[in-house]
Every structure is written in C-alpha cells, then in structure tokens.
Amino acid sequence: MSREKLKSTFMKKGMIKVSVMYPNGEGKNFDMDYYCSKHIPLVGGLLGDSIKAATVEKGLGGGAPDSPATFAAMGNLYFDSIDSFQSAFGPKSGTIMADLPNFTNIEPVIQISEVLI
Amino acid sequence: MSREKLKSTFMKKGMIKVSVMYPNGEGKNFDMDYYCSKHIPLVGGLLGDSIKAATVEKGLGGGAPDSPATFAAMGNLYFDSIDSFQSAFGPKSGTIMADLPNFTNIEPVIQISEVLI
Numbered sequence: 463m464s465r466e467k468l469k470s471t472f473m474k475k476g477m478i479k480v481s482v483m484y485p486n487g488e489g490k491n492f493d494m495d496y497y498c499s500k501h502i503p504l505v506g507g508l509l510g511d512s513i514k515a516a517t518v519e520k521g522l523g524g525g526a527p528d529s530p531a532t533f534a535a536m537g538n539l540y541f542d543s544i545d546s547f548q549s550a551f552g553p554k555s556g557t558i559m560a561d562l563p564n565f566t567n568i569e570p571v572i573q574i575s576e577v578l579i
Numbered sequence: 580m581s582r583e584k585l586k587s588t589f590m591k592k593g594m595i596k597v598s599v600m601y602p603n604g605e606g607k608n609f610d611m612d613y614y615c616s617k618h619i620p621l622v623g624g625l626l627g628d629s630i631k632a633a634t635v636e637k638g639l640g641g642g643a644p645d646s647p648a649t650f651a652a653m654g655n656l657y658f659d660s661i662d663s664f665q666s667a668f669g670p671k672s673g674t675i676m677a678d679l680p681n682f683t684n685i686e687p688v689i690q691i692s693e694v695l696i
Contacts, residue, residue, distance in 0.1 A: 478639075479636050481653075483649075494695070498695055498696060502696060516696065517694065517696055518694075518695045518696035519596050519692035519693065519694055519695060520692055520693045520695050521690055521691075521692050522595075522661070522691045522692055522693055523690075523691045524688075524689060524690060524691070525688075525689025525690070525691070531690050531691065531692065532600075532688050532690050533690060533692075536598075536692065544639070571641075571642075571649050572641060572642025573638055573640075573641060573642070573648050573649050573650060574638075574639045574640045574641070574642075574648065575636035575637055575638050575639055575648065575650075575653065576636060576637045576639055577634065577635075577636055578611070578615055578635045578636060578637050579615060579619060579633065579634055579635035
C-alpha cells in the first residue's frame, strides 16, 4: 500500500488534533451512550465551525491477547490551528468540563498533536 | 455543528482502529522522519490492503498550558474487523517490531478500539 494511499481524506497534514483519552481503571465508569448522543453534540455546538472533524472510539483491548484497553474511550477533535482551537475552546471550557460528571468519573488525559499523515 | 457533519468521511462506524502510542519520558527518543518515511510504508507494505487508512500524529503538548504531550507520537491503523487485523498483523508482527529500534527506544502502548463516530 503506497504512502499516498495511506493518507486519509479529511485529516490534512498540519491540522491540529486534540485527543481526549479516558484511562480505564478499577472503579471507573463511562457512559458511552451519553458521550456519543449528548456530550459530543454539546461540544460540537459550543465550538461550532472551528471543529473540522470529530471521531470517537471505544476501547476494546490492548495489544496482547485478552489484555484490557488502556483507554475506555477516546474522543478526537480536529482544528485548522492551535489558535483556532484555543480561541474556540477557552471561553467554553467551563461548560464542557462541567458535563463530564454526567457520563464518567474518569479524569481524561488531553493531548494536542499535529497531524503528519 | 451537527453530529452528522462531525462524522469523518473514511472512518466508518464499526471499523477497528489499532493505535500505537509512544509515551514521552526522560531519555526517550523518537525519530519522526524515519517513522513517517520508512516505518509506516514498511507496515503498509507488509499488511497490504487489509489497512483501510493510516494516520500519524506528533505530540505537541498536553491540555494545560506548557505541559508536555503524554505521547511523543501516535500511529493509527484502520481495519474492517479484528479478524482482518489479526490475520494480517500476526505473521508480520516480528518484522514490524524488529524495526522499532531503528527509530525509537520507547515501548509503545497498543490499543484496539472500535470506531463509534
């Protein structure tokens, strides 16, 4: 498979990906239905057109057979630039974070990345 | 932004995402040029058409200002099913893992997820 073909269609090189990753653990819970049907649309509504794409994944397992997934869930938002993310997210962060207890008791790991491929 | 619009164009609901995440840390190194120009094409060539898409991201920072990125790099491969991934990856895993020392001294965290959005 060529590198050209490996490239996705919407994640352009240079875009900013904001990953919100929810680590699994004893006593941790995560309501995936609420997350997909309420939280993601809430974030989408608050951040508007600054979001270029969003993806959500549910952890199934680790690399070794029968090992647990490190993250129960991962949500990813794509922006044109760090400035675009920060100016959209800053004023809304309180409202977004206040929704977390509605679907999880996990403190997420947040990472900002640059899309290379 | 509607939920429909948030959906990406190539990651279809139900696809399997294999994330290979390289945690940052003291004394850790990661050669992004080699990773993008040699390792990803190597993996693409070995796994062939079972790979439906691949993405690579470089960690820039954490959620808090000036905090480090949890992962130096994340590589993601998309498959139609777990079976498709396992039957493609199993016979080639040795060759793929043997290439890691060529670009990093980090032991990656591997996670298998289901794409929900």
